[in-house]
Amino acid sequence: MSRAGFRERVGRAAGALARLGLGRGDVIVIAQADGLEGVFAFWGALQLGAVPSMLPPLTEKLDPATYRASMDLLVRHSQAQLLLTTTDQAPELARAVSCPVHSLDVLADGPAHEGRADPGPDDVAFLQHSSGTTGLQKGVALSHRAVLNQLASYADALALEDRDVVVSWLPLYHDMGLIAGFLMPLVQGLPLVLLSPFDWVRSPGLLLRAITSHAGTLCWLPNFAYSHMARRVRERDLEGASLASVRAFVNCSEPVRAASQQAFLERFGTIGARPEQLAACYAMAENVFAVTQTPPGRPPRLHDGHVSCGVPIPGVEVKIGPGGEIQLRSDCMLSGYHRRPELDAAAFDDGWYRTGDLGFLADGELYVIGRQKDLIINGGKNLHPHDLEAVVNGVPGVHPGRAVVFGVADEAEGTELIAVVAETDAAGDEASRAIVAAVRQAFVGQVGVAASYVHLVPPGWLVKTSSGKIARDANRRKWLAERE
Amino acid sequence: MDPAAVRETLRAFIAKTLIRDAAYPLGDAEPIITAGLIDSFSLAELAVFVERQWGVDIPDPELTVERMNTLDQIVARVLAG
Known part of the structure; x- marks a missing residue:
């Protein structure tokens, strides 16, 4: 694609956004993984002085209801004025979030926007949401x-x-x-x-x-x-x-x-x-x-x-x-x-x-x-153990508040894999297997990552600090020692 | 290729290498990816394994969650050659 062709498409995206009533300072969330429409939308938003932010789309592994709920949370926290996404996802998201939702396809229609906003150097250009699970992500304003x-x-x-x-x-x-x-x-x-x-x-x-x-x-x-x-x-x-x-x-x-x-x-x-x-x-x-x-x-x-x-x-x-x-x-x-x-x-x-x-x-x-912090970096993705532990705690059969999630460095994969240790009263192989399966399902559905190791332990197994909090690193070391 | 042997070889490979639990009792129709047992990276690893083991080249566009989510699906694809 030539520079002239690129500018033309960006101008049309800006025109479509302006006709939707978007302008300076408005936060526009763009949820798309591939395809050039999201790229045009990003630059079109900048041309208007609006504040774009790229977010991941729904994938086949994520639970759709959880994804939509987290996008709703993100839209409300960031006070977004518009959510742009793929044609197939737009109708369902429109029912779930509190701001207008449009398919990225609308940006290709109509005349180009000629003007260009003239933002000051300290005006926010865009937001980066790149750490944590979607709805709870911090938006870094740049x-x-x-x-x-x-x-x-x-x-x-x-x-x-x-x-x-x-x-x-x-x-x-x-x-x-x-x-x-x-x-x-x-x-x-x-x-x-x-x-x-x-x-x-x-x-x-x-x-x-x-x-x-x-x-x-x-x-x-x-x-x-x-x-x-x-x-x-x-x-x-x-x-x-x-x-x-x-x-x-x-x-x-x-x-x-x-x-x-x-x-x-x-x-x-x-x-x-x-x-x-x-x-x-x-x-x-x-x-x-x-x-x-x-x-x-x-x-x-x-x-x-x-x-x-x-x-x-x-x-x-x-x-x-x-x-x-x-x-x-x-x-x-x-x-x-x-x-x-x-x-x-x-x-x-x-x-x-x-x-x-x-x-x-x-x-x-x-x-x-x-x-210093217990952050897990799995495949380049920053995950907070606290968010992941909340997911485990929501699984029936796990003692609420009695689960720990940590990263385990894996030489062959070149990244940290995710390990879960959770206390349960479940007796018997079948009941245990069902809980392990539910934990894995919750991870992939709610966070989009695989829990590589899920280990159930009896009540009292987890190491606590003197103040009664679960100590992640001590439990990580205990789990690693037991594996050897 | 002996279908039963292909199935058991794949079952053992997926449990030991991809799920990282050789004792995992993987069912024939059990969802592997959508249940969070393995991630998408493992699909690429599976393709390399199938090629080395049986010389079957599964083209990239077929390495999708819809087509490769269960042992039954993977076995059928390998046997198709």
Whole structure:
């Protein structure tokens, strides 16, 4: 698609949105995974000075009623003025949420909007919802100034070249997909090749074909993707494929593991994968995206077995705070959490944003070694154990409040798998099996993830703190010890 | 291919490798993906396994939840060659 063609479609999307009464400052939720209509809607909203936000669509695994209820919650919390989604999902969502709902198809009709809003640098450009389960997600509000600062700094850190071509399978409702795999190439004038995330998950070889056909040079991947590709690309997908054009595979959004990168090199070395392509980045939606980045073209640097995430990008300062917490300050920080002012104060310590991640600096480079909070990162998705425990507690047969959910690092998968330990009185194999099945069903239906390990235990098994709270880490260690 | 052998080989592979519980009593018509026993990534792994084991190439567009949600469906697809 040419730039002129793109502008024309964006103009028409803006025209359709304006005719629906949308304008400056209105929050527009776009729930779609693939297809260009959502892309036009996003830019059309920006053209009007409205505030778009990308959210995941309903999938075949999610329970439709739960999904709709969480979208209703999100629309009410964010005071969205419009929800745009696919044609087949629009009617049901319209009955479930409190704002108008339209199919993205309506954006293709009618004349283009000619004018362009002239937002101030501190006006909010868009919201990123990329952590937690849908209805409870925090909306990270990002100003035009923050976004443009990030895009300029990140371009410098990557030493972008005219010949660069970005290839991405990442969903646009994830910060890495939205910023690195979507906004940056378009704003910096680089060609962009977008794949459907759902297609890539089932057919990881598609990424090789896209890189080969378009001479891709930059590609962002969460760590699990290196393992997924190394293990599950089919042999026939290597025929005629070449990764020689790639300057950097940027590993970002979950802990970088040397073993996953090594497996990737071993599998794809014959088609042009090489160590100097293995870049890494530390990023978060609250900083728009990148905090640090390794220089492209340099093989991974290791320190005590940890992989370097590189140096702070221009405009960002990083320090290690109390307890080893990574803290940062930058010219691309969030404006605040959308309509959640109570969260803003807790996020900062004397002007420094508290990441909750643990790490150290060596020779000016950042190494991320763990987390203060019990966050689970499963396949690049940030999940809060508290939300997942609420899901388990709702399953009949589980003692309410007597369940713990934690992540278990899995070397082969290159990510954290989800483990559930729950207390129950259920006697007998059949009753236990039914509860385990109900827990798994609840996870996939309500959160869209698989619980890899579900372990039922008798009352009194779970370790509690002196104040009577369930201690996640102690229970994680107890469960791991029992497995061995 | 012996249908019974294919079925038992697949049952064992899915339980041990994909569900991570070799003792899991997987039923023939039990939903695997929509019940949250395995995730979508496992479909790609299943395709690689079937190709290595029996030389059957299941094209990417067929690797969907609707077509691959039960052992019965997967066995039928492998036997179709």
